[in-house]
Amino acid sequence: MCLAIPGKVVEIYDRQLMRMGRVQFGGIIREACLEYVPEAEVGQYVLVHVGFALSVVDEEEARRTYELLETMDQLTELEAPVVDEAASGAKR
Amino acid sequence: MKYFDEYRDPRLARKVVDEIQRAQTRPWVIMEVCGGQTHSIVKHGLDFLLPQGIELVHGPGCPVCVTPLEMIDKAHAIARRPEVIFCSFGDMLRVPGSDGDLFTIKSRGGDVRVVYSPLDCLKIARANPSRMVVFFAIGFETTAPANAMLVWRAYKEGLRNVSLLVSHVLVPPAIAFILQSPQNRVQGFLGPGHVCTVMGYREYEPIAERYQVPIVITGFEPLDLLQGTLMTVRLLEQGQAVVENQYARVLGREGNAAAQKLIYDVFEVGDRKWRGVGSIPKSGLKLRWEFREHDAERLFDVREIDTREPEICISGQILKGIRKPHDCPAFGQQCTPQHPLGATMVSAEGACAAYYTYGRHLKKADLVQVAQA
Ligand code: SF4
Numbered sequence: 001m002c003l004a005i006p007g008k009v010v011e012i013y014d015r016q017l018m019r020m021g022r023v024q025f026g027g028i029i030r031e032a033c034l035e036y037v038p039e040a041e042v043g044q045y046v047l048v049h050v051g052f053a054l055s056v057v058d059e060e061e062a063r064r065t066y067e068l069l070e071t072m073d074q075l076t077e078l079e080a081p082v083v084d085e086a087a088s089g090a091k092r
Numbered sequence: 093m094k095y096f097d098e099y100r101d102p103r104l105a106r107k108v109v110d111e112i113q114r115a116q117t118r119p120w121v122i123m124e125v126c127g128g129q130t131h132s133i134v135k136h137g138l139d140f141l142l143p144q145g146i147e148l149v150h151g152p153g154c155p156v157c158v159t160p161l162e163m164i165d166k167a168h169a170i171a172r173r174p175e176v177i178f179c180s181f182g183d184m185l186r187v188p189g190s191d192g193d194l195f196t197i198k199s200r201g202g203d204v205r206v207v208y209s210p211l212d213c214l215k216i217a218r219a220n221p222s223r224m225v226v227f228f229a230i231g232f233e234t235t236a237p238a239n240a241m242l243v244w245r246a247y248k249e250g251l252r253n254v255s256l257l258v259s260h261v262l263v264p265p266a267i268a269f270i271l272q273s274p275q276n277r278v279q280g281f282l283g284p285g286h287v288c289t290v291m292g293y294r295e296y297e298p299i300a301e302r303y304q305v306p307i308v309i310t311g312f313e314p315l316d317l318l319q320g321t322l323m324t325v326r327l328l329e330q331g332q333a334v335v336e337n338q339y340a341r342v343l344g345r346e347g348n349a350a351a352q353k354l355i356y357d358v359f360e361v362g363d364r365k366w367r368g369v370g371s372i373p374k375s376g377l378k379l380r381w382e383f384r385e386h387d388a389e390r391l392f393d394v395r396e397i398d399t400r401e402p403e404i405c406i407s408g409q410i411l412k413g414i415r416k417p418h419d420c421p422a423f424g425q426q427c428t429p430q431h432p433l434g435a436t437m438v439s440a441e442g443a444c445a446a447y448y449t450y451g452r453h454l455k456k457a458d459l460v461q462v463a464q465a
Contacts, residue, residue, distance in 0.1 A: 003128045003312070004234065004286045018245075033211060036237055036351045047342055050181070051209025052238045054289045054348055056261060061341035066098050069315060072111055 004053035006057050009034075009042050023048055101314035108318040109141050115325050119145035121269070121277045122324050123413045125263060126232075126284040127154030127441030128192050128312050136314045136331050136447040146325065149277065149413035150446075153284055155231045156439035158366040158411065160398040163259045164189040167228050169394045170257065171197050171204055175345060176392075177220060179213050179459045180228040182206045187438045191401055210242035217246070217254045229256040232263055234286040236377060237351035240358040243379065244388050257388040260377035261364055263287050264295045269372050270412050273302040278413050280324040282317065283309035285339040290355075292347025296335045304333040311339040368407040368435035405434030410443050417444040417452065424453030 007023040012018065012034060019034040023046060032046070037053045040046050046053035097105075124130055130150045133139055139148045152158055167246060168189045171178035175283075178194070185194045185206065198204040203223075210227055217225040229239040239256065246254035263284055270276060283296060288309045296307045306327035310320030320338040329332065337343070355377070364376025379387045404422045409415040417423045417436070427433040429445050436442035440449065447453065 004289065030208070033209070033238075033241065035241065036348055036354075038350070047286075049234050050238045051211055051287065052241070054234070054237065054286070054351065055342055058341045065319070065338075066315075066339055069108060069319060074168050077178060 004047045004054060006045050006047050007032075009040055009044055009046055009053075012040070012042055021053070022051070099311070099315040099345050101315065105138075105141065105314055105318055108315065108322055109143065112318070112322045112325055113302055115322065115329055116143060116146060117329060119147070120279050120325060120328050121147045121149060121413075122280045122282060122321060122328075123149045123159070124153045124276040124282040124310070124317070125151040125153045126282075126287065126312075127151075127157065127266065127439070128286070129282060129284070129310065129317060130154070130443055131441050131446050132312050132314065133317055134443075134450050136451070137450075138314060138317055141318075141320065146321065148321070149416070150410065150443035151270070151281075151413060152366065152369065152411040153232065153263065153287075154436070154441040154443075155235070155261060157407075157435040157442040158185060158261060158369065159184075159187070159230050159259050160365045160367045161189065161401065162365070162397050163257070163398040165191075165399060166389070166394045167257055168192070168197060170196065170226055170388060170392050173224075173392070175224050177203045177205060177216055177223050177225045178228070179207045179216065181230075183439055184228055188432060190288050190397065211245070213242055214249070214251065215256055217251045222252060223253065224391070225254050226392075227254070227256045229258045229338045231258060232261055232284070232287050233291045233355075234284075234289070236260055236355045236359065237290055237348070238350075240354045243358045243383050244354060246386055247383060248281060252385060255386045255388040255391050256379065258359075258377065258379055259364075260359065262361070262375050262377065264299060265372050265375035266366070266369075267296075267307075268299055268303070269369070269375070271299070271305065273412055273414070275409075275414050276412070278305070280305055280328050281307040282320045282324060283307045283359055283397060285309055285311045285316070285334070285342065286340070288347060289338075289343045290348050290351050292343065292345050293335050293337060294345055294347075300333050300335050306333055307335045309335065309337045309339050309343070311342065312407065335437040366411070368401070368405070368411050370408070372386050375448065401435075402433045407434035407436040407442075407444065410436050417447040420444070 007025040011022040021034045023032045033052045045057040213227045308320045308323045359377035362378045365371045406420045432438045438443040
């Protein structure tokens with residue numbers, strides 16, 4: 001029910017005084033209301049729930065989180081003290 | 093975008109699990125709040141991957157499950173009326189009331205329509221000026237901005253034939269309620285990522301402090317859930333009762349200000365009954381007085397319906413993380429997703445339904461196989 005899915009904004013337009021857009025999820029394109037994400041631009045990813053974009057997905061953060069997990073992987077293999085550093089690095 | 097599918101990487105998942113093992117020195121009980129998270133955890137068997145002693149218990153975060161039976165019955169009474177076009181999200185269609193479900197009402201000639209977005213109701217209302225369009229507005233904070241926009245637009249456009257049957261619930265009061273229970277076992281929380289996309293996580297900070305529990309706002313992909321668990325375990329081990337954000341790629345502390353504004357322009361906080369749990373003070377949203385013309389409960393005089401839940405059902409305790417679906421004698425026997433007896437079996441995101449769907453009613457040995465498949 002609370003599932004929200006990231007999709008790519010492919011078009012932005014006004015309809016009946018509402019900021020709307022077409023958002024692509026894999027092979028499917030659906031209309032979404034963009035009223036709550038005035039900052040969203042074509043080409044960006046937004047998180048959509050029941051036809052409403054709720055936030056713009058931060059690509060840089062997505063990369064950072066993933067790389068952090070990957071780093072953990074490498075450090076784990078090196079073992080011991082370094083792991084503590086990885087641990088404190090995981091805090092945000 | 094790159095870094096989407098990567099959040100399902102099984103190789104990395106293994107490494108995060110190893111890291112959890114490394115961080116953990118004693119057993120911990122952690123609750124994931126949101127039903128979408130429960131579904132993802134059970135589907136991917138993440139709870140089986142976790143080291144012994146890290147127990148995930150499932151929270152009250154399935155809006156379909158916690159919608160009270162009285163409200164379902166009210167919805168059905170309204171949906172049966174000939175002048176009404178009753179609109180709902182698809183997952184409410186199969187939820188049984190005291191007498192059948194919306195699907196049955198539709199098959200008997202009721203005009204019941206599934207909508208993708210609440211805004212679809214505006215189109216339907218414009219096209220059917222002589223009919224009453226009623227939307228079953230359920231959900232957590234995630235869905236509130238969409239439902240608020242429907243009310244606001246109907247009000248602005250003067251669409252008098254649009255109304256909402258509102259049964260909105262809020263997460264923070266439910267968390268506080270769980271922590272106040274004398275039987276509470278939960279020591280840390282995976283916070284609801286999509287609810288916080290709207291609301292931010294400011295309101296979780298006083299809860300963490302007051303009840304001395306860490307809360308890690310967490311996403312929905314397997315790696316998100318494992319990383320959220322790791323962060324929670326580390327906080328528990330360090331004795332830190334603070335809020336952290338695993339899901340920073342999607343949300344920040346303040347959430348979506350524009351969405352919050354419209355929610356509170358349209359709705360106000362009120363007491364709300366949760367199915368299987370009972371009434372929780374200030375745990376729901378109801379329409380403000382200015383929008384009473386769009387309040388289906390006012391427009392349709394449906395009398396209070398007296399309902400009773402089956403005695404065997406322990407869904408109230410499951411929703412509070414005190415017990416698991418297996419502890420219920422009816423689980424997988426009299427009670428299945430086809431014939432649900434209680435709250436947590438009615439929707440795919442309920443703990444009982446998720447356990448059943450992913451084979452958890454099978455014997456232990458078969459279970460492990462299902463998880464590994
Ligand atoms: S299995 Fe059915 S009867 Fe048992 S607790 Fe779950 S919902 Fe209730």
